[in-house]
Amino acid sequence: MDATVAQPLPPQPLLQVRACRQAYHKDSNADLVVLDDVNLTLQAGEIVGLLGRSGSGKSTLLRIVSGLLPPTAGEVIWRGEALRGPAPGIAMVFQSFALFPWLTVQENVELGLEAQGVPRAEREARAEEAIDLIGLGGYESAYPKELSGGMRQRVGLARALVVHPDLLLMDEPFSALDVLTAETLRTDLIDLWMEHRLPVQSILIVTHNIEEAVLLCDRILVFASNPGRVAQEIRVPFPHPRNRLDPAFRQLVDEIYAVMTRRAPPAPAPVAPADAPFAAQLHHVSTNLLAGLMEALAGPPYDGRADLPALAASLQLEADELLPLGETLQLLHFAELEEGDIKLSETGRQFVQSDTDDRKKLFAASLLAHVKLAAAIRRTLDERWNHRASAVRFRDELEDHMSPDYAEETLRAIIAWGRYAELYSFDEEAQQFSLEDIEAAA
DSSP states (O other): OOOOOOOOOOOOOOOEEEEEEEEOOOTTTTEEEEEEEEEEOTTTTEEEEEEEEESSSSHHHHHHHHHHEEEEOOOOOOEEEEEEOOOOEEEETTOOOOOOOOSOHHHHHHHHHHHEEEEEHHHHHHHHHHHTTHHHHHHHOGGGGGGHHHHHHHHHHHHHHOOOOOOOEEEEEETOHHHHHHHHHHHHHHHHHHHTTSSSSSEEEEEEOHHHHHHHEEEEEEEEEBBBBBEEEEEEOOOOOOOTTTTHHHHHHHHHHHHHSSSSOOOOOOOOOOOOOOOOOOOOOOOEEEEEEEEHHHSSTTEEEOOOOOOOHHOOOOOOHHHHHHHHOOOOHEEETTEEEEEHHHHHHHHSSSOHHHHHHHHHHHHHHHHHHHHHHHHHHHHTTTTTHHHHHHHHHHHHTTTTHHHHHHOOOOHHHHHHHTTTTTEETTTTSHHHHHHOOO
């Protein structure tokens, strides 16, 4: 009689996010959807990155995974059970350090253990061990104000590690630091991970830095925006430690830039009312930066076309800083984004070659032709007898279709661009658009 050999069961995922949706109800309007149909599986022994632009819902997903925010729909499965509230075994490192200034380093690190009721002697010993692990031995009695930004972030990391979590959540932990300090902390984190000295099983990290994601992660989930969703999963095949200058590393960075600049097919959406045609979010980027980017593109070595990673490195900009500039130039038809490259259009070249007055005229023409909100404001001012209009009207209509923060950013962008183009003026105190100064100049 043949004996049947039992096959080992595949390991149970540490974390599963299933069909997660997060939406906020807006009075008498459609819900504002932040995340939609997000799925994620995390196994023990891996670092996974959530990579995307600011506002794509990455930090919201992290709060849902931590149990601090219940999803509107879908579920989070933690160690095989549905998550209900904050989960034991999950700790988070925040972007802003989040230290109590009146407590010493030792006392800040001990907080989580104290909340768990760990006896004083044990929590002191574990806190000292965590402080030594992250390289702050000798600073136990220091206060946060006496520490540099990098040292304060190390305290935040020690406070998360001291509870020995199975899953460490990191919300853009290096973005508030200078370049050198951030690089040192990334290297130290990876060294501790490779040496199996971190008391964690997995790390889930939110970032908008493409190179950081490739440097740290085993898998990268690239998020699209409005609403936030996983656009693509990318596996990073390189062993640690990784070399940024390796051609394969650079190629993967290029590919991710291409993914993040690829135009997605339009998703089905409710038809906007005819009287609100301008519900698209705008990036509040400076016209000086837009002009500077076009000038850089037009000159050597690019001659009108540049690889985005190379351009970002040359201008010392991160993807989250460069992509809004590129997308705004594309919106205005001054440039095109395609497969990780940016190409100056003929109108963009004309802008670079023009003097100040002609640049303003080109910018005004592009605003009126391609940005519906600018055209609507100018049309309203032209039609009214006093050539004035309150910003409240446009802000309210924007908030019907986006969050108040995005509505405010969009309004600030359109105010700055319209002023530069001399399409209209804006009275900050009265919060009114007008043609007053424009007509006087004419």
